[in-house]
Amino acid sequence: MNKKFKQLMAVRGMGAALTAFVGLIIIYVAFGLIQPQVFSMRNILNLLRSMSKYLLIGVGQSYLLITGNIDLSIGSVVAMSAMISATMMSSGVIVPIAILVALICCLAVGAVNGVLVGKFRLPPFIATMGTMFVGRGIAYMVNGNRNTNAISSGIGKEAADRFQNFFYYGSTAGVYNTFWIALIIFLIFFFLLSKTRTGRHIYAIGSNPDAAKLSGVSVLATVTKAYMVSAFCSFVVGLILCAQAGMGNMEAGNVYEMYGVAAGVIGGVSPLGGTGLLLGTFAGAAVWQTLENGLSMAGAPVGIQRIVIGIIVVGAVLMDIVFRRGIGGRKPAKKADK
Amino acid sequence: MRMNEVIVSMQGISKSFPGVKALDNVRFELRSGEVMALLGENGAGKSTLMKILSGVYTRDAGTIEIFGKSYGDLTPKQAQAVGVAIIHQELNMCRHLTVAENMFLGREIYKGFMLDNAAMEREAARVLGELKIDISPRQVVGDLPVSKQQMVEIAKALSTNARVLIMDEPTSALTSKEIDDLFRIIRQLRANGCGIVYISHRLEELAHIVDRVTIMRDGQYITSMNFQDVTLDEIIAHMVGREIKEKFPRVECEKGKKVFEVKHLNAGRMVRDVSFELYEGEIVGFAGLMGAGRTETTRAIFGVDPKESGEILLDGKPVSICSPQDAIQAGIVLAPEDRKKDGLCTKLSIRHNIALPNLDLLCNRLGVVSTTKEDAMCDQAVDNLKIKTPNVDVDAGNLSGGNQQKVVVGKWLARNSRVVMFDEPTRGIDVAAKVEIYNLMNQLKQQGIAVMFVSSEMPEVMGIADRIIVMCDGRITGELSARETTQNEILTYATRFENKFAQDEGSAKA
Incomplete structure (x- = not known):
């Protein structure tokens, strides 16, 4: 048991990820004691469904954070996905085509981000801020600067119901489909990051891009893949929002990119690159949603919710830094040679 | 591998960076089974020349032949594939990754759809063992002292089956015992028929391992010769283009309060x-x-x-x-x-x-x-x-x-x-x-x-x-x-x- 635990803790970033899970349980139980309804099955199911968005966004953003980059265009890609698919569906285009077109557009944004950052070495903050504005602009323009009509007005009530149930209202094995979708995508990208070459290269680039390059790693390909992952996750969230509302909203996904950063950072993903586990991001997304859920059920105003969440994000990173360096900030002593 | 055969031949190499001509019509030859010291002051172009050989930079003009085959613009990956490995002056490791992960970066081993960590760790342990380096392949590189990181770099280069090994100032961070270890490894490689390019400012070390020297100055090829045929003073004179009278100038002073x-x-x-x-x-x-x-x-x-x-x-x-x-x-x-x-x-x-x-x-x-x-x-x-x-x-x-x-x-x-x-x-x-x-x-x-x-x-x-x-x-x-x-x-x-x-x-x- 002890040995197994040691092995587990030897995985880089596992400490922070487990800490986040412990934090999650404490927060959840604390809210449950204040407001017993938090423990109800209905609330748990709702929690799982609403954390799915943050989980997906967090996975995408974590990919970028681990490479030492950032993706600010996430929220805009969410809006693009929602608006493009909703506009097409509300004018009668069948669901698969609408989804496919939205997917292609979203991935294109990811590819552009990847090329700007990976090939032209634009600072990721600037490059993705550019695509953030452009993406939001596209989301506005798709339906002529207006939110779309209900999608059922185009594809008919039956098809609209099927779409909405698949992504939001329906459930499988007692749990909302939204969570299953997020979980499957999470597992796929978890596998990609921890068990494949691409994942290894993502960590390497975040740790030391020069060394990675000199070892024959293609920075362009790796960074582009990371941005595509992030764009794909955003695309799925866009569909979820579209299904939830039954229409496209131009403001969908606003500031979601920051929710992604928060989920990753609470879970121990280093914003400087090189370390972090998606397991931590999972915990981070859950912490985030539990806070939102718990605070609103306890009747706290939105303002308080924001303040608490802000403090939690900074606190998580602060704790990590103090934990790692000690309060004095002394550089770690070199280990004696054996 | 046959000994004393020309394995690397670079002729007429030139390279300019904005504002400076780093290399001007330089030639360089390396034979199998020898340690070649590449000497010169800082800015003489040694590192640039070796970065061209290892594909980090591309040349503006000149020809490169490795094992008798001509290459145009090498990429780091190509150079690695033909057997050229370079250990850079600035340590180039991913601090967050383990020793094995670093050694196999860019050429990971697969088992089905998954990385085969066990195989990589085994292979890393084998290479480290051969070099008698006492480091666990699972250790995170950032936790190792600089000297061990350097050893990992060497092991990484060797695990690619390098036959041309370039070491740029490998001893600058090592203690004398570690330097002995390094020299032991270099001799071992030489005996196996590898060609080794050794760049160092510590001329005192050369006598221990070097067979031949190539001297560069201000981006130009000056001369190359057998190490036994020259004195250190002559080498220094070639390097600086003038003689240095005193290596350690000392002034006498009254010891005060x-x-x-x-x-x-x-x-x-x-x-x-x-x-x-x-x-x-x-x-x-x-x-x-x-x-x-x-x-x-x-x-x-x-x-x-x-x-x-x-x-x-x-x-x-x-x-x-x-x-x-x-x-x-x-x-x-x-x-x-x-x-x-x-x-x-x-x-x-x-x-x-x-x-x-x-x-x-x-x-x-x-x-x-x-x-x-x-x-x-x-x-x-x-x-x-x-x-x-x-x-x-x-x-x-x-x-x-x-x-x-x-x-x-x-x-x-x-x-x-x-x-x-x-x-x-x-x-x-x-x-x-x-x-x-x-x-x-x-x-x-x-x-x-x-x-x-x-x-x-x-x-x-x-x-x-x-x-x-x-x-x-x-x-x-x-x-x-x-x-x-x-x-x-x-x-x-x-x-x-x-x-x-x-x-x-x-x-x-x-």
Whole structure:
């Protein structure tokens, strides 16, 4: 048991990820004691469904954070996905085509981000801020600067119901489909990051891009893949929002990119690159949603919710830094040679 | 593999960077089963030439033949595939990844859809074992000391089945025992028929392993010859294009009054009960192995790392130093070990670097920097230290190592410092620049400034310092007069470890 635990803790970033899970349980139980309804099955199911968005966004953003980059265009890609698919569906285009077109557009944004950052070495903050504005602009323009009509007005009530149930209202094995979708995508990208070459290269680039390059790693390909992952996750969230509302909203996904950063950072993903586990991001997304859920059920105003969440994000990173360096900030002593 | 066969032939290689012609019609030949020293001052183009051979840079003109096959523009991956591996001067490891992950970066082993970590760790362990390097493949590289990281780099290069191995200053971070290990590995590789290119500024080492030398100067090929047929002086003459009279210039000074005293300083595991004194008119050398706690001592004195106990006296009066600001105010300054990381803001100009710690002198009451004063200060520093630069607005990062070091020193000399601590000031700089740094220390000594000189290069400590303090494992183990001591004596003190059996057992359990 002890040995197994040691092995587990030897995985880089596992400490922070487990800490986040412990934090999650404490927060959840604390809210449950204040407001017993938090423990109800209905609330748990709702929690799982609403954390799915943050989980997906967090996975995408974590990919970028681990490479030492950032993706600010996430929220805009969410809006693009929602608006493009909703506009097409509300004018009668069948669901698969609408989804496919939205997917292609979203991935294109990811590819552009990847090329700007990976090939032209634009600072990721600037490059993705550019695509953030452009993406939001596209989301506005798709339906002529207006939110779309209900999608059922185009594809008919039956098809609209099927779409909405698949992504939001329906459930499988007692749990909302939204969570299953997020979980499957999470597992796929978890596998990609921890068990494949691409994942290894993502960590390497975040740790030391020069060394990675000199070892024959293609920075362009790796960074582009990371941005595509992030764009794909955003695309799925866009569909979820579209299904939830039954229409496209131009403001969908606003500031979601920051929710992604928060989920990753609470879970121990280093914003400087090189370390972090998606397991931590999972915990981070859950912490985030539990806070939102718990605070609103306890009747706290939105303002308080924001303040608490802000403090939690900074606190998580602060704790990590103090934990790692000690309060004095002394550089770690070199280990004696054996 | 056949011995003594030309395996690398580079002819007429030229390469320009914006504003400089780094290589001009250079040729280079390497044979199997030999160690070729590539020598030259900083900026001679050695590293550039080798980066072309390993595919990091592409050449502007010239031909490259490796194992009889011609190559145009090599990429790092191609070079790796044909068997060329380079160990870069700046360590190039991903700190967050493990030893095995680093060794297999870019050529990971797969089992089905998954990375085969077990296979990679096994293979890494095999290579490390062959080299008799005692590191676990699962260890995270960032946790290893620099010297071990270097060993990992070598193991990484060898795990690609390299037949041409380029080592750029491989010993600059190693202790003498580790250097012995490295030489053992190099000899082993040579016997297996590898061709090894060895770039180093430490000419004393060459005799141990080198077969032939190629000398470059100012981006041009000068000559190549068998090592046995030349003397070190001839090599140096070829390198600098003139003769250097004295490798270790020494000036005699009257030993004056006591300037600086450290009493029972404790700071972490690497600084334990350190006490010493510095006097006017002398240079005190700090010798020891890597990790002896010398750097940590300078950092603790300078207020970078917190002190646990101890007293620091300047001119007989106790001073309290909790931060570098305190130290600088008191007149105690540090030229740190890692120029690029700790010594300079490499993206700022020489002007801004020199002004940075002296802004209190340069600013008026509103905090506006006086350009006139700044100009005067920088001009003086450039003149005094003979910093080779077109003007002071050049980025410090673009200077050669020797000139960077002068800027680091220059920023402290602009204020009236009482104690100057040099931590490995000559690491990675060429012979001529080293002499200039020595002269600079001698100047300080003559001005009555206490000079503390940390160096791992024994000949230089013995040649420059008047008194030598030896450290081992965080403690001072000996104090010697430089004139009367021998390398062996220093080494005896430097390896005087505490009997730590009990302790070792404890840490093995932890």
